[in-house]
Amino acid sequence: MKKILVAAAVMACFGTAGAAEDINVDVAVIGAGGAGLSAAVQANELGAKVVVVEKMAMVGGNTVRAAGGLNATETALQKAKGTKDSVEIMYFDTMKGGHWLNDPALVRTLAEKSASSVDWLLAHGGDLRDVGLMAGATFPRTHRPTGGALVGPEVVRTLYTAAKAEKIDIRTNTQATKILTDKTGRVTGIQVKDKNGTYTIHSKAVVNAAGGFGANNELVSKYVPRLKGFATTNHPGATGDGLLLAEKIGANLIQMDQIQTHPTVVPKVGEMITEAVRGNGAILVNKEGKRFFNELQTRDAVSAAILKQKDGIAYLFFDSDMQKSLKATNGYIKQPYCLTGATLDEIAGKMGVPAADLKATMDAWKAGKAANKDAFGRADMPRDLDKGPFYAIAVTPAVHHTMGGIKIDPLTQVYNVKGQVIPGFFAAGEVTGGVHGGNRLGGNAQADIVTFGRIAGQQAFIFARQLDAQKK
Numbered sequence: 314m315k316k317i318l319v320a321a322a323v324m325a326c327f328g329t330a331g332a333a334e335d336i337n338v339d340v341a342v343i344g345a346g347g348a349g350l351s352a353a354v355q356a357n358e359l360g361a362k363v364v365v366v367e368k369m370a371m372v373g374g375n376t377v378r379a380a381g382g383l384n385a386t387e388t389a390l391q392k393a394k395g396t397k398d399s400v401e402i403m404y405f406d407t408m409k410g411g412h413w414l415n416d417p418a419l420v421r422t423l424a425e426k427s428a429s430s431v432d433w434l435l436a437h438g439g440d441l442r443d444v445g446l447m448a449g450a451t452f453p454r455t456h457r458p459t460g461g462a463l464v465g466p467e468v469v470r471t472l473y474t475a476a477k478a479e480k481i482d483i484r485t486n487t488q489a490t491k492i493l494t495d496k497t498g499r500v501t502g503i504q505v506k507d508k509n510g511t512y513t514i515h516s517k518a519v520v521n522a523a524g525g526f527g528a529n530n531e532l533v534s535k536y537v538p539r540l541k542g543f544a545t546t547n548h549p550g551a552t553g554d555g556l557l558l559a560e561k562i563g564a565n566l567i568q569m570d571q572i573q574t575h576p577t578v579v580p581k582v583g584e585m586i587t588e589a590v591r592g593n594g595a596i597l598v599n600k601e602g603k604r605f606f607n608e609l610q611t612r613d614a615v616s617a618a619i620l621k622q623k624d625g626i627a628y629l630f631f632d633s634d635m636q637k638s639l640k641a642t643n644g645y646i647k648q649p650y651c652l653t654g655a656t657l658d659e660i661a662g663k664m665g666v667p668a669a670d671l672k673a674t675m676d677a678w679k680a681g682k683a684a685n686k687d688a689f690g691r692a693d694m695p696r697d698l699d700k701g702p703f704y705a706i707a708v709t710p711a712v713h714h715t716m717g718g719i720k721i722d723p724l725t726q727v728y729n730v731k732g733q734v735i736p737g738f739f740a741a742g743e744v745t746g747g748v749h750g751g752n753r754l755g756g757n758a759q760a761d762i763v764t765f766g767r768i769a770g771q772q773a774f775i776f777a778r779q780l781d782a783q784k785k
Contacts (some may be wrong), residue, residue: 316469318631319594321340324694332391332566333507333509333510334490334642335511335512335513335514335515335745336364336513336514336515337516338352338361338362338364338513338515338516338517339356339361339456339517339773339774339777340352340361340362340364340516340518340519340520340770340773340777341363341365341366341502341503341514341516341517341519341520342356342363342364342365342366342453342519342520343367343368343489343503343519343520343521343522343523343555343558343743343776344365344367344522344523344524344744345366345367345372345373345374345483345485345730346372346373346376346377346469346522346742346761346762347373347374347376347379347468347469347472347742347759347762347763348522348524348741348742348743348744348761348762348763348766349365349367349374349455349471349522349523349741349742349766349768350365350472350476350726350764350766350768351472351741351762351763351766351767351770352520352522352741352767352769352770352773353365353476353481353483353520353586353770354472354475354476354479354481354770355475355477355767355770355771355774356520356770356771356774357481357752357770357771358479359562359641359770359771361563361770361773361774361777362474362486362604363453364481364482364514364516365476365482365483365484366467366484366487366488366489366503366505366514367483367484367485367486367487367489368486368488368489368550368554369485369486369548369549369550371485372412372483372485373465373466373469373473373523373548373549374524374548374550374551375465375525375548375551375688375743376401376466376468376529376759376762377469377491377524377548377709378465378547378585379463379464379465379468379758379759380463380465380549380585380588380641381455381457381462381464381587381588381589381591381592381755381756382441382443382445382447382455382456382457382755382756382759383431383434383441383455383456383457383464383756383759383760384403384427384447384450384454384455384528384622384754384757384759385427385428385430385431385454385456385755386398386399386400386402386424386428386443386454386762387399387400387454388427388428388431388454390441390442390444390456391433391444391452391454392629393488393506394453394482394631396443396444396449396452396454396763397451397452398452399648400421400520402425403454403670403712404420404421404424404451404460404775405451405747406449406450406451406528406754407423407424407754407757408420408421408751408772409449409493410449410611410749410753410754410757411716411749411750411751411752411753411754412703412747412751412752412753413750414568414571414750414751415747415749415750416649416747416748416750417746418723419723419747419748420534420748422723422725422765422768423748423757423760423761423765426764426768427760427764427769429546429764430760430763430764430767431456431765432563433480434468434471434472434763435474437468437471437472438475438731439468439471439472439736440458440467441456441457441458441461441464441467442456442458442459443456443457443458443459443460443461443462443628443758444456444457445457445461445589445592445694445772446592446693447537447588447589447592447610447754447755447756448588448591448592448608448609448612448700448754449610449611449614449755450753450756453591454756455548455589455755455756456640458640459640460550460638460639461589461593461638462641462642463587463641465759466520467763468759468763471610474549474702475500481726484503484507485780486507486508486777487505487506487507488505488506488507488515488554488712489503489504489505489506489523489554489555489558489580490503490506490511491504491558491560491561491630492506492519492521492558492559492561492562493513494735494739495773496731497671497736498562498563498735498736499517499735499736499737500518500519500562500735500736500737500738501515501517501625501694501737502514502516502519502680503519503605503720504515505551506625507644508532516727516777517737517776517777517781518688518737518738518739518772518773518777519738519739519774520719520720520725520739520740520741520769520770520773521558521727521738521740521741521744522555522740522741522742522744522769523549523553523554523555523556523558523671523764524550524623524742524743524744524778525547525553525556525714525718525743526551526553526556526625526715527545527546527547527550527551527713527714527715527746527752528545528547528548528549528550528551528552528665529551529552529553530542530545530712532552532553532680532710533545535573536569536570536717537570537572538568540572540574540712541708542575543712544580544709544711544712545582545583545712545713546575546578546583546585546712546713547712547713548722549781551743552580553715555719555740555744556718556719559686559719559738559744561725561739562726562729562735562738563729563730563731564719564728564729564730564735564736564738565719565720565721565728565729565730565732566717566718566719566720566746567645567714567716567717567718567719567720567746567747567748568571568716568717568747568750568751569717569718569745569746570717571611571716571717571749571751571752572614572712572714572715572716572717573613573711573712573713573714573715573716573749574612574613574710574711574713574751575588575612575620575710575714576588576615576616576618576708576710577591577615577629577712578627578708578709578710578713578733579650579685579706579707580706580708580709582650582706584650584723585713586629586645586708588612589639589641589754589755589756590629590635590639590641590642590753591608591609591629592630592693592755593635593638593639593696593713594631594635594638594694594695594696594698595608595630595631595633595635595697595698596608596630596631596678596698597615597619597628597630597708598627598628598666598671598705599622599623599626599627599628600622600623600624600626600627600628600664600665600666601623601663601666601667602662602664602667602668602671602673603670603675603687604674604677604678605618605621605622605627605689605690606618606619606689607687607690607691608689608691609693610694610756612713612752612754613751613752613754616710619708619709619710619746620709622628623652624712625709626707626709627665627666627707627709628707629705629706629708629776630660630695630698630703630704630705630706631703631704631734632696632698632699632700632701632702632703632704633700633701633702633704634696634697634698634700635656635696635698636704637698638696641760642704645704645706646704650703650706650707650773651706652664652697652702652704652705653702653703654702654705655701655702656701656702657671657675657705659700659703660702660703660704660705660755663705664705669776675699677698678694678698679697681694682694682697698773714749714753714758715743716746716748716749716750716751716753717746718740718743718744718745718746719740719745719746720745720747721739721740721745722734723739723768724772725739725740725741725745725765725768725769725772726738726772727738727740727752736776737776737780739769739772739773739776740767741761741765741766741769742761742762742765743758743761743762743764745765747777748761748765750762753777762782
């Protein structure tokens with residue numbers, strides 16, 4: 314968490330507040346998270362004049378908190394490792410993980426364009442050279458910084474550095490308050506508010522990349538009552554503003570009740586422990602010191618399983634071998650919430666679980682690994698987990714990702730409630746619905762925001778140039 318906060322603070326230093334006077338641009342982008350920055354950089358590279366508005370004091374949004382990685386298939390990095398992944402397999406994994414509620418056309422675009430998203434970030438100086446396995450994936454396809462470091466700060470750093478190098482106008486502490494349309498329904502810009510007042514950004518196209526609503530528990534519980542009072546992993550600005558703005562001009566909101574909880578969040582602290590910890594070998598044990606579920610099942614299934622345990626809590630358990638395999642754990646083990654023990658007896662005592670039961674659990678784990686047959690059906694068991702010191706972190710589910718949102722097509726065009734495209738309006742990232750269906754696979758959010766963010770930037774540029782041509 315400390316690294317994430319430091320990265321966010323660094324980003325906050327560079328945002329520029331907009332003056333309260335009207336401006337004219339080709340493309341206006343709402344939100345400076347990963348999707349918004351991807352759209353802005355891509356549109357600018359094609360030749361558009363771009364402005365980005367961000368209501369928070371810093372760029373990054375939820376992206377800067379992302380830990381696991383970016384899913385992509387048929388990349389050069391996968392091929393170098395001999396991984397036999399494919400677009401079809403990633404498509405199937407994503408559809409299955411989303412309970413087949415996903416929009417197939419969006420998922421196919423996600424899979425087909427994922428490798429180019431990695432290449433694009435690498436070309437801008439990003440480090441995504443480590444490839445790991447995350448839950449719901451058939452093969453390792455989660456691209457992350459060397460050694461398995463946190464992906465979000467790296468993606469934001471890469472995109473923000475590119476945006477500043479290209480002198481893109483990014484205005485923090487500037488909130489979009491209205492999406493403007495003409496009498497034909499075409500989007501013509503946005504009204505915004507900053508410390509100096511309210512003004513208008515006239516634009517030929519608007520990209521809505523304002524993010525989801527996971528931090529708005531009132532809205533979350535409206536759609537899913539059982540989540541009332543749940544904590545969240547989201548940043549404070551993820552309140553659904555972009556959804557409400559789009560809805561006011563007739564945009565169709567779909568699958569709003571599809572809200573994902575992340576299974577491994579530290580109670581009362583709110584820090585999410587990346588899924589890569591389980592992907593690299595960690596297991597889950599309950600307060601009786603026993604495993605109870607396949608740790609590499611989808612997030613919704615693991616969350617449900619944890620909530621059935623005593624007090625709705627489990628322990629994420631791993632050894633020093635696993636810890637050394639993943640840089641993301643370096644910060645976790647320094648925190649007060651991470652228990653450490655030189656032996657199984659010591660760690661069991663700190664966890665408050667019966668040492669005999671914990672030992673039996675670990676013996677069963679090793680036996681299953683040796684036989685290549687796990688009692689809970691886990692296919693990947695990379696480590697014996699028998700090398701001290703041992704670590705345990707208490708975890709429980711929290712609201713993590715809102716899969717529903719604005720209806721778009723593979724070109725990121727926004728549709729209204731009548732099924733018609735709203736001209737000049739594009740959307741990408743967590744503000745949209747349909748990509749993830751009923752459950753998002755870990756690593757697919759980063760693929761989503763970069764892939765569809767780039768497409769939104771491209772399409773907004775094309776739309777702007779078409780308008781220019783019509784006026785000649």
